[in-house]
Amino acid sequence: MSVISECIGRQGLGGIYFLHGEDEFRKEEAVKELINTHLDRETRDFNLDIIRASEVDLEHLARTVSTPPMLSEWRVVVVQGVQHLAGTAKSRDIILDLIESTLPGLVLVFSGTVPKGSKAKFYSSLKDKSRVIQFDPIRSDDIPGWLMEQSVERFDIEVDAEAARAMADAVGSDLGVLSQELEKLAVLASGEKSIKKSHVIEVGITLSSQNRWQWFDLVGTRNFEQAIRTLPALLSQGETGVGLTIGLSTHFLRIGLVLEGGVASLESLLPPRQKWLARQVVSQAKRWSKEEICSSLVNLLRVDRLLKASTLSDQHHLEEWLLTLRFQKDPVC
Template sequence: MATGKSRGASRKSGTGPVPAAGAGDAAPVQLLYGEDEYLVAESSRALVNRLCPPADQAFGLEIVEGRVDNAAEAVSAIRRCMEGVRTVGFLGGRKVVWLKDANFFSTSVTSEAQDTKAAAEQLVELIRAGLPPGQVLVISAGKVDRRSAFFKACQSAGHVQEFSVPDKDYLLDQHARETATAAFRKAGLIARGDVIDEFTDRTGADSRQIIQEVEKLSTYLGDRRDVTAQDVRAVVCATREAGVFDLAEAVGNRKVEGALGTLRQLMYQGENAVGLIIGLESLFRELIVFRECMDRRWLRLRRDGARVSAEWASSKEADAVLGAMPKDPRSMHWFRAAKLAGQAENFTSGELARLQAVVLKMHETMFSSSLPMEMLMEFLVLKLLGREAIRAANAER
């Protein structure tokens, strides 16, 4: 998890439980925002408790509710916040004003209303001018328009922390593992990489769910600190919805049971079968490229404990071939590249070409067959990963 600096911005991907105290706590303006609502809420509460200990909050803390339904309520919240900042603390002591869960700093109907804009401009001027001595303004919010004068004023005058959630499936997978690993470490639990994978397969990437399930595990284990896959299966609730990327990952890892289970869950969730098969076509195109690069020694996997990375060799031939492709695989995010390289290791070039043809053939069959889409997709998974596929792969090798 990244750490921030005062008078600047710290971008967090929500990787882990609530951050510890840092130099940023000294800033008079604190903005915590992002799509990871749980980490925003927990981090804001922890920050407020550090700035104003619970024993002092009766007189030293003023909370202004920022979750509003219309422009009039937004204006009222902003004005109460400004009044709180301008009011001296009890006996001249330190005072913290917390504008909590504000939802009018993004691009919405409420935030775009003229009255809201005018009130927000006044708040910006107050922040720019500097808060009175001993006053601290904490603002927690969901989405915030990073182009706005409000964001820039907070960034310039205080400390900004973002708790974001990746928008791509493969990055979301990494995000979940990092969050879970940090939560396990904070709870004093020890788990191997495969146990973390099983854990996140059940929880998904929701920070609240991850941290709550880690707490359940810790209670279940008692004095024991080593977590096994059996412990995870016994205690952790399976709440995660499958994503299209999960099916591709199971196929790439040649896990027939996992692929079938994920496929059935996706179909139950209402995913379009044609979209799923297009995703598999894309997977095999990428695996063919990665397998070819590995065979030509332009690419190799490097393993350092649990961390796996893809290393590209410097080669004029590789530059000429890969640089001419519509999407140069060397520009791919390192985590995604390592995933694909690891999956490409599971196949020969001949296998990948044959299996790609199977996927393309099934795509054509979908438009002429009278069988249900669910059954056609299950047939496809079995043709790709079932016993016949294994026998054919062994014969090729």
């Protein structure tokens, strides 16, 4: 369920919305959902106004917001780039007055970006009177989960974890591009149970020979030889020793959580878009002891220090750590 659906489920249709944050794609998708939820196609032309705050005349904005719905229960007014109205006392006062005196049947949507560190009263007043939804950029580790979520919500088809990770690694964090590619994949895999990595290849997305998530799984399943063989390719694709060390530490801490407190302990701490990882981590945890995980994490801390201070290559330090794991006996933490 989308954040807009959840919000309407809690507070009902209509209302004033303040959509802010740096993720422009998800803000735009939220605006589209609000429009589609409140307006039908037959009367949309009479009841929808999309206004750019940087270009609007304030009197025109006031007239637009004061116009009642025509042949419809709802009227939607979208004000894009609302931060452009925060600069003068006059524009601030007009916006806040409009909020206080909105007509029945009006859906007023403010969309914009609050400047970092801003303590302007305009934004706090806007938040106090609105249904506030913040759209921060999705972290790279959350993108596979976002793809799985979007595929089910929009196309009613699942994406295999391997396919989602391959897409995220190949395409990057541009949600607009990812969304377009996901739509192509949904058409290609129509009639099948899920979108697989083979579909990602078939649709023409160029995949790297190795991605960081696959590599962490190699280490987690104790396939150290393959991890050593593929490490140079991973580093040549732009990964850094410090970045991989941080990722490995997170991966091993999760395995440790399973060993210490079971799957419930891990699931309670995984971010919402990474819950799907639990089954995978549980499977890998069966190959490790608590002592091995503890020793591995202590050695990773040493690797991190060496990477930041030594003149030797990132590959050298990570290979040394992997070889230590492969041949260690009776680890002591």
